[in-house]
Amino acid sequence: xxxxxxxxxxxxxxxxxxxxxxxxxxxxxxxxxxxxxxxxxxxxxxxxxxxxxxxxxxxxxxxxxxxxxxxxxxxxxxxxxxxxxxxxxxxxxxxxxxxxxxxxxxxxxxxxxxxxxxxxxxxxxxxxxxxxxxxxxxxxxxxxxxxxxxxxxxxxxxxxxxxxxxxxxxxxxxxxxxxxxxxxxxxxxxxxxxxxxxxxxxxxxxxxxxxxxxxxxxxxxxxxxxxxxxxxxxxxxxxxxxxxxxxxxxxxxxxxxxxxxxxxxxxxxxxxxxxxxxxxxxxxxxxxxxxxxxxxxxxxxxxxxxxxxxxxxxxxxxxxxxxxxxxxxxxxxxxxxxxxxxxxxxx
Numbered sequence: 001x002x003x004x005x006x007x008x009x010x011x012x013x014x015x016x017x018x019x020x021x022x023x024x025x026x027x028x029x030x031x032x033x034x035x036x037x038x039x040x041x042x043x044x045x046x047x048x049x050x051x052x053x054x055x056x057x058x059x060x061x062x063x064x065x066x067x068x069x070x071x072x073x074x075x076x077x078x079x080x081x082x083x084x085x086x087x088x089x090x091x092x093x094x095x096x097x098x099x100x101x102x103x104x105x106x107x108x109x110x111x112x113x114x115x116x117x118x119x120x121x122x123x124x125x126x127x128x129x130x131x132x133x134x135x136x137x138x139x140x141x142x143x144x145x146x147x148x149x150x151x152x153x154x155x156x157x158x159x160x161x162x163x164x165x166x167x168x169x170x171x172x173x174x175x176x177x178x179x180x181x182x183x184x185x186x187x188x189x190x191x192x193x194x195x196x197x198x199x200x201x202x203x204x205x206x207x208x209x210x211x212x213x214x215x216x217x218x219x220x221x222x223x224x225x226x227x228x229x230x231x232x233x234x235x236x237x238x239x240x241x242x243x244x245x246x247x248x249x250x251x252x253x254x255x256x257x258x259x260x261x262x263x264x265x266x267x268x269x270x271x272x273x274x275x276x277x278x279x280x281x282x283x284x285x286x287x288x289x290x291x292x293x294x295x296x297x298x299x300x301x302x303x304x305x306x307x308x309x310x311x312x313x314x315x316x317x318x319x320x321x322x323x324x325x326x327x328x329x330x331x332x333x334x335x336x337x338x339x340x341x342x343x344x345x346x347x
Contacts (some may be wrong), residue, residue: 019274027088028061029053031266034075034093036068040204041264042120044302045092048284051293055286056279060088073097073108077182080110085269087276090118095262096159102319103331113320116277117312119284122303124202124260125230126163128223129210133256134197139222139237145174152196155181159259160187163303164200165333166255167225167239170248184209191219202260203230204303254322255330258315265312281309 036039072093083089153161225239243249286304
């Protein structure tokens with residue numbers, strides 16, 4: 001059943017081989033992307049695939065497969081159960097599955113601890129953006145708001161909703177979630193009609209979806225949440241600096257920061273030999289430092305702020321070593337028994 005479902009979801013596009021028959025005989029390097037063609041996951045992976053072959057000794061042929069479905073779970077399942085652990089299949093699926101496994105989310109049928117990690121071209125960067133019409137011009141005004149600020153979300157456990165919950169709980173921000181939107185563009189449209197007053201998402205998506213409102217100063221980013229400010233947001237307050245207790249800081253780290261680091265990480269199937277993992281990590285590190293790759297990625301509006309495989313591996317291990325109290329608190333925030341806010345259009 002799984003094979004049929006996966007094959008039905010596959011769109012295969014092979015990039016032009018960069019070596020002849022000898023390279024092909026040693027096996028094509030295949031990237032499996034858990035998102036559709038044209039997505040940021042897809043564009044980043046195709047650019048990486050094009051350049052990484054120059055940094056592998058055998059210069060293999062390379063292909064990219066899009067395996068769409070289940071928020072990345074179809075691609076992850078393929079890597080976990082069907083891909084050969086020979087260092088020739090690399091996965092790029094949403095790291096939310098790791099959170100789901102740790103905190104008891106439904107539908108996770110694999111052990112994400114068994115994957116080997118290659119690296120990430122760039123972590124995502126969580127931010128909250130509010131409209132000028134909301135009357136909330138900065139974080140101080142939000143903290144002191146007399147009524148909850150209405151934020152748009154996508155689904156019960158999507159990244160935008162999750163980061164809103166964690167940021168609100170840890171920083172004491174009054175907010176009301178309204179979910180059911182399809183993505184940051186739809187939240188922006190709802191904000192333009194004053195159906196909501198903003199939302200929390202990743203800067204990489206926000207700066208595109210909200211570009212016109214940002215340029216017209218009809219909206220502004222009032223909060224970010226990573227260990228370091230984004231280079232494009234040097235003066236925006238950082239949630240990790242504002243946490244009033246160590247527990248609040250840890251909840252931000254585990255509930256917002258770490259998922260953003262894992263969201264676009266590249267992985268290898270369980271059982272991939274250490275030598276194969278090391279070879280791909282080195283090739284990845286060499287590629288993301290390659291000026292030709294960086295230039296092409298930047299020309300497409302893609303960020304290159306890489307994380308190494310060892311960094312990703314440590315992040316995963318730390319999440320699975322969470323103290324029970326944090327697991328309990330984050331489970332309530334991320335996987336509540338009842339929805340955390342209203343549905344779009346609810347009366």
